[in-house]
Every structure is written in C-alpha cells, then in structure tokens.
Amino acid sequence: MTATTTDHGTGPTDARSTGPVLSLTGISKRFGAVQALSDVSLEVRAGEVVALVGDNGAGKSTLVKVIAGVHPPDSGRVEVEGWPVTIDSPAAAQRIGIATVFQDLSLCDNLDVVANLFLGNEALHGPTMDEVEMERRSWELLRQLSAKIPSVRVPVASLSGGQRQTVAIARSLLGNPKVVMLDEPTAALGVAQTAEVLNLVETLRDQGLGVLLISHNMADVLAVADRVVVLRLGRNNGDFEVPHTTNEEIVAAITGATNNAVSERSRRTAQRHADQEAQP
Amino acid sequence: MSTTSEPQLPADLLDTRLIQEQGLRGYVTGFASRLRSGDLGSMPVVVGLVVIWLVFYLQNDVFLSSRNLVNLALQSAAIGTISIGVVLVLLVAEIDLSVGSVSGVSAAVLAVGFVNKSWPLVMAVAVAILVGTAIGLLYGLLYTRFGVPSFVITLAGLLGFVGLQLKVLGDTGSINIPFDTWLVKFAQQAFLPASVAYALAVAVPALYAVSRVLGNRRRAAAGLSTQPVVDIGVRAGLLLVALLIGTWYLNQDRGVSAMFLLFLALVVVMDMLLRKTRWGRSVYAIGGNVEAARRAGIAVNRVYVSVFVLCSTFAALGGVLAAARGAVAGQSSGGGDTNLNAIAAAVIGGTSLFGGRGSAYSALLGVLVIQSISSGLTLMNLDSSVRYMITGAVLLLAVIIDSLSRRSRRSHGRA
Numbered sequence: 001m002t003a004t005t006t007d008h009g010t011g012p013t014d015a016r017s018t019g020p021v022l023s024l025t026g027i028s029k030r031f032g033a034v035q036a037l038s039d040v041s042l043e044v045r046a047g048e049v050v051a052l053v054g055d056n057g058a059g060k061s062t063l064v065k066v067i068a069g070v071h072p073p074d075s076g077r078v079e080v081e082g083w084p085v086t087i088d089s090p091a092a093a094q095r096i097g098i099a100t101v102f103q104d105l106s107l108c109d110n111l112d113v114v115a116n117l118f119l120g121n122e123a124l125h126g127p128t129m130d131e132v133e134m135e136r137r138s139w140e141l142l143r144q145l146s147a148k149i150p151s152v153r154v155p156v157a158s159l160s161g162g163q164r165q166t167v168a169i170a171r172s173l174l175g176n177p178k179v180v181m182l183d184e185p186t187a188a189l190g191v192a193q194t195a196e197v198l199n200l201v202e203t204l205r206d207q208g209l210g211v212l213l214i215s216h217n218m219a220d221v222l223a224v225a226d227r228v229v230v231l232r233l234g235r236n237n238g239d240f241e242v243p244h245t246t247n248e249e250i251v252a253a254i255t256g257a258t259n260n261a262v263s264e265r266s267r268r269t270a271q272r273h274a275d276q277e278a279q280p
Numbered sequence: 281m282s283t284t285s286e287p288q289l290p291a292d293l294l295d296t297r298l299i300q301e302q303g304l305r306g307y308v309t310g311f312a313s314r315l316r317s318g319d320l321g322s323m324p325v326v327v328g329l330v331v332i333w334l335v336f337y338l339q340n341d342v343f344l345s346s347r348n349l350v351n352l353a354l355q356s357a358a359i360g361t362i363s364i365g366v367v368l369v370l371l372v373a374e375i376d377l378s379v380g381s382v383s384g385v386s387a388a389v390l391a392v393g394f395v396n397k398s399w400p401l402v403m404a405v406a407v408a409i410l411v412g413t414a415i416g417l418l419y420g421l422l423y424t425r426f427g428v429p430s431f432v433i434t435l436a437g438l439l440g441f442v443g444l445q446l447k448v449l450g451d452t453g454s455i456n457i458p459f460d461t462w463l464v465k466f467a468q469q470a471f472l473p474a475s476v477a478y479a480l481a482v483a484v485p486a487l488y489a490v491s492r493v494l495g496n497r498r499r500a501a502a503g504l505s506t507q508p509v510v511d512i513g514v515r516a517g518l519l520l521v522a523l524l525i526g527t528w529y530l531n532q533d534r535g536v537s538a539m540f541l542l543f544l545a546l547v548v549v550m551d552m553l554l555r556k557t558r559w560g561r562s563v564y565a566i567g568g569n570v571e572a573a574r575r576a577g578i579a580v581n582r583v584y585v586s587v588f589v590l591c592s593t594f595a596a597l598g599g600v601l602a603a604a605r606g607a608v609a610g611q612s613s614g615g616g617d618t619n620l621n622a623i624a625a626a627v628i629g630g631t632s633l634f635g636g637r638g639s640a641y642s643a644l645l646g647v648l649v650i651q652s653i654s655s656g657l658t659l660m661n662l663d664s665s666v667r668y669m670i671t672g673a674v675l676l677l678a679v680i681i682d683s684l685s686r687r688s689r690r691s692h693g694r695a
C-alpha cells in the first residue's frame with residue numbers, strides 16, 4: 001500500500017484505468033425508520049451509460065445523493081478510478097470528478113444561464129467575477145452540446161423544460177468530470193425535448209464520460225443505456241447488458257416478479273416450455 | 281462550425297429566435313416587455329418617489345427647496361445605513377427585526393465609552409461598531425447551528441438588546457456627545473467643498489463610461505456582442521447632467537453632506553460586492569434556491585453568517601451615525617420607528633421579501649421615500665399619527681407590488 005500511496009498523484013495504473021471509473025460496494029443508508037439503501041453495489045465504466053431503474057421509492061435518488069455527497073452513506077465503499085474516496089459534501093464530489101444533475105433541477109430561477117452554469121465555480125478577473133470569460137465559455141459549452149438556448153443572459157426561469165435540463169447538464173460538465181449522474185432528466189419533458197436530452201447523454205458517452213442515468217422510462221433506457229442496474233426496495237435486484245436483455249426482463253426485476261435475473265430467466269424458460277407443452 | 285460561416289455575428293447573437301432590437305427603440309421595447317412580465321426592479325419606487333415629491337411640492341414649495349433637500353439627505357444617512365444591512369438579509373430570504381435595538385446598543389456603548397469612561401473617540405466608535413459585528417456573529421451561529429428561524433432569533437434580539445442598551449446606560453437616561461468632537465462635526469456640519477463635489481459629479485460618470493468601454497473591448501475580444509458606444513455615451517451623459525444639477529442645487533444651501541456621501545459610498549460599494557464578487561453571487565443564489573446553492577458547493581452557512589454579521593454591523597454603524605447627528609445617545613436611541621423604518625425602506629426600495637431579488641440601491645431609494653414622507657408631512661404641520669399611517673400604507677403597497685410582480689414573473693417565465 002505504501003508504494004501505491006506515493007504513486008497517488010500520478011494516477012491509476014493501466015490495470016485500473018480499464019476498470020470501472022466509479023465503483024460502489026455495500027452502500028447502506030437509513031433515514032429514521034426507512035432503510036432507503038441496503039448493501040447496494042454499482043459500477044460505471046468510462047464511455048458507458050448505465051441506467052439505474054426501479055420503482056418509485058426504490059432508492060434511486062437516495063443513491064444519487066449518496067454519490068453526490070448530499071447524504072453521506074452510513075456504510076459502504078466508494079472508489080473512483082480504483083481509489084477509495086470519501087464523499088462527504090457536494091464540493092468533495094465535484095473535486096473528485098463526479099457531477100450530478102439532480103431530479104429537482106437545482107437551478108436558481110432568479111439567476112441567468114451564465115450565473116447558473118458557473119455557480120460555485122465562477123471565473124475570476126482580479127477580485128471580481130470574469131463575466132466575459134464565463135459568458136464566452138458558456139457559449140462554447142452550449143455549442144459543444146449542440147444546445148439550443150437563445151440567450152445566456154436571461155433568468156433560467158424563462159427557459160423551457162428541455163432548455164433548463166440542458167443548462168443543468170451543461171453545468172455538470174464544467175468541472176471536467178469523470179462521471180455524470182442524471183436523475184430522471186426526461187421525467188417532465190415532451191417528446192422532442194426528451195430526444196434532445198437523450199442526444200446529450202450520447203454526446204457525453206462519446207466524450208468518454210461514465211454516465212449514470214436514472215429513469216422511469218423503459219424506452220429511454222433501452223435507447224441509450226449500455227447496461228441496466230435495477231434497484232428494488234433499496235437493494236440490488238439485477239444487472240442487465242442491454243443488447244442481451246428484454247423490456248420484460250427488466251420490468252420483472254423492477255416489480256419484483258422474481259428476486260433475481262437468473263431465477264427469472266430460468267422460470268421464464270420453464271414457463272415457455274410448459275406453455276409449449278400445453279399447446280396442442 | 282457556425283462561427284466560421286457567420287463570422288460577423290457575435291457568439292451570443294447567433295440564435296435566430298433571439299428577439300434583438302437595436303438602438304433606443306430596442307431599449308424602450310425591451311424595458312416595456314420587462315415591465316409587463318413583472319420584472320419591475322426599482323421602477324415602482326422611482327415613480328413613487330417622483331409622485332411623492334410632486335405632491336408635497338404642490339402642497340408647500342419649501343419641500344423641494346435646497347435647504348429641505350439638504351436636510352432630507354442628513355436625515356436619511358443613519359436609517360439608510362441600517363437599511364443596507366436589511367437588504368442583505370432580505371436577499372438571502374431571511375429577516376432581521378432587531379436592527380433598531382442593535383443600533384441603540386451601539387449608540388449607548390459609544391456614548392458611555394466616550395463620555396463616561398473617557399475612551400478615545402476612535403476607540404469608542406470602533407467598539408460600538410464591533411458590538412454590532414459580535415451580535416451578527418451570534419445571530420449567524422444561532423441560525424446556522426440550530427436552524428432557528430431568523431424571525432425568532434432576531435425577535436428575541438429585539439427584546440434582549442433593548443435590555444442590554446438600558447443596562448449599558450445604567451442610571452443615565454441620555455448622554456450628550458460634545459458638539460466639538462469630530463464625530464458630531466462630521467455628522468452635522470461636514471459638507472463637501474463645492475469644487476470636490478463637482479469633481480465627484482464629473483468623475484463618477486467618467487469612470488462609468490471608461491469601465492463600460494473597457495468592458496466592451498474585452499467582450500469584443502472574446503467574440504461577444506458589445507454595448508453600442510452611443511448607448512454608453514447617453515447613459516454617462518444623463519448621469520453627468522443629473523449629478524451636476526443635483527450638486528449645484530444642494531450647493532445653493534450647505535451642499536453635499538459628508539455623512540450622506542458616506543452612506544452613498546457604502547451603497548455603491550455594497551452594490552459592487554453584490555454584483556461583481558463570488559460572495560455576492562452566492563448571496564443571490566441562496567436567496568433564489570438555497571438547496572441549489574448548497575449543491576453547487578457554496579459554503580452556504582458561511583454566507584449566512586457573513587450576511588448576519590454585515591447586517592448587524594451596518595445597524596451598529598447606523599446607530600453611531602444617528603447618535604452623532606443628534607449629538608446624544610440614550611434610552612430612546614434606536615427606539616421608536618427606527619427599526620420599522622429601516623426594514624420598510626429596504627422593502628419599499630424594491631428588495632423582495634421572498635429573497636434573491638433586489639439591490640443595495642433599494643436602501644437609498646426606500647429611505648428617501650420614507651424620509652420624504654416624514655419631511656413633507658412635517659412641513660404640512662401634520663403629526664406623527666398621519667405619518668405612521670401613510671408610511672404603513674406605502675409599505676403595504678410595496679409588499680403588494682412585490683407579491684404581484686412575483687406572480688407575474690412566474691406566469692411570464694421570469695420567476
């Protein structure tokens with residue numbers, strides 16, 4: 001361990017860089033009488049979109065907030081690029097390279113787009129904020145995301161739902177994060193705006209970021225995710241590679257028709273055989 | 281990329297949906313649409329002030345005399361200074377109900393320290409102001425550690441510090457501060473020499489124009505749109521004319537009061553801090569959405585503490601200025617309507633009670649409204665019963681405008 005600690009500044013070894021960029025093991029979180037998360041594990045690799053799905057109250061947002069440093073976990077291990085990290089505040093999460101777009105957007109309606117994008121990270125020009133630099137970088141960032149925002153000097157309250165979501169996503173990218181978490185980014189959006197946000201998610205993946213996408217919408221999940229992780233009642237309940245899974249399989253894991261994917265698969269196979277035998 | 285195909289357009293004007301109107305007409309239509317959508321800013325209070333001045337002038341033309349306006353400036357400085365602090369707490373969507381008592385404690389400490397204990401005057405002033413700082417620190421810690429609503433903390437402070445003020449004063453009802461001290465001279469008799477006042481009236485618009493032109497250069501270098509030079513020229517010109525006429529008119533009487541200038545300087549500095557620094561940005565962010573600010577990594581608690589500290593410090597400074605102007609501190613210092621006027625001034629000046637909206641200039645505009653009403657009614661020989669009722673009605677009107685414009689902003693997507 002001594003050798004690796006001195007090595008810390010130079011970054012992970014080759015073996016580690018091919019490993020997951022974010023890895024959680026045994027995460028538990030309790031709110032009073034509610035055990036919101038029990039022993040949850042999760043991995044996200046660079047350039048991979050992992051969808052985190054589950055019923056209402058399954059603990060998805062809680063897990064996001066644990067990773068984002070909003071609610072520190074009661075127990076469990078978090079590793080970023082193979083290094084164990086302690087995320088005890090949102091600022092710590094940002095420093096480590098984890099960016100979050102929260103379900104409840106976390107934009108300040110009274111501030112304009114530039115102010116929201118750079119909130120807590122304002123560029124400085126001497127003692128004062130460098131508005132010119134921030135505005136320039138805002139346009140650069142928004143164009144890089146092919147985002148459609150008419151003006152960055154209007155309060156974000158005057159933007160549409162999709163535009164607000166775009167601002168929130170653009171905002172998460174400013175610190176050059178390794179992992180971006182999006183909590184239900186399309187929940188309140190129309191069809192066209194949803195497509196815009198899903199395009200953004202693919203842009204992020206193509207830029208080599210690990211993306212953790214929380215969603216209720218199976219169509220969205222199957223459209224962009226490489227892997228689907230199911231939470232049920234605060235526990236892991238399945239991990240599916242998207243090309244090799246079906247909507248039904250995931251839904252079954254979400255609703256708890258089975259305890260895990262393996263038994264589900266065998267049960268279904270058995271069922272299919274039984275059905276075939278029942279047919280004349 | 282789109283920038284290479286349309287190199288003539290600045291980055292921020294590329295979107296075709298952006299309704300962009302140039303020149304004076306664009307300015308007027310933009311302003312009108314902002315008003316319609318409830319983005320009122322300081323509009324209502326400026327209109328209100330003009331109406332109030334006209335009404336009182338028609339009642340008694342002494343109201344707009346140089347002499348009365350100089351008095352108005354002198355009367356406004358202390359309450360206005362307290363009000364700057366109230367603006368700050370309102371911006372983070374909190375309240376300080378105890379600014380009057382804190383100013384009273386500070387005045388008592390000043391007088392007892394300087395007169396009874398024979399401290400050097402500088403030290404007495406410093407201690408009096410630091411008492412305010414300490415009280416603000418206490419409020420800030422109580423608020424951030426225990427999460428007690430600021431309304432309750434400062435209500436307790438309102439009572440507690442009246443008690444402390446009486447305790448500090450002991451048996452003495454009121455203590456006179458000698459007229460020949462620099463403090464009293466500063467508050468009562470210090471006026472800017474005409475040459476200095478005119479120099480300032482020219483320097484301020486010049487500084488404004490230069491900073492805008494320099495800002496334009498940086499924006500152009502970054503490929504962003506610039507403010508038309510004509511626009512800068514017109515604004516600087518209007519400011520220059522207003523300041524020159526104001527200075528000339530006040531100079532017909534005693535001139536620009538040093539204490540009022542101190543208040544103005546504090547307003548300008550606070551406005552700069554709020555608009556240009558990261559601290560100021562975090563104040564607005566917290567007022568808009570605390571949770572968003574916290575998640576953005578802003579040390580929210582530190583900002584709250586800084587705001588409470590500044591508020592009570594401004595209150596204490598206001599107490600010192602009030603004592604200096606009256607050359608007296610006593611049991612009635614900071615009492616009466618000091619508290620309510622200071623809070624009302626911030627709200628009347630256009631700072632929203634809902635947080636995140638307003639500017640340091642609210643303190644200036646609001647206190648001018650309140651003191652104008654008071655001065656006008658005195659000229660009409662109406663007693664304080666009428667003054668209280670009218671000030672109350674104006675405050676109510678300001679709060680109604682605030683609530684309505686908030687609702688309108690919501691429906692026009694400018695919440």
Ligand SMILES: Nc1ncnc2c1ncn2[C@@H]1O[C@H](COP(=O)(O)OP(=O)(O)O)[C@@H](O)[C@H]1O
Pocket residue numbers: 031032034036054055056057058059060061062063
């Ligand atoms: N701050 C909190 N305090 C108490 N209980 C909470 C808190 N946040 C979440 N919970 C509880 O934790 C459980 C999981 O909630 P959440 O993570 O929001 O679910 P999801 O996002 O999957 O719908 C729910 O039972 C919820 O009531």
Ligand SMILES: [Mg+2]
Pocket residue numbers: 060061062103
């Ligand atoms: Mg949720």
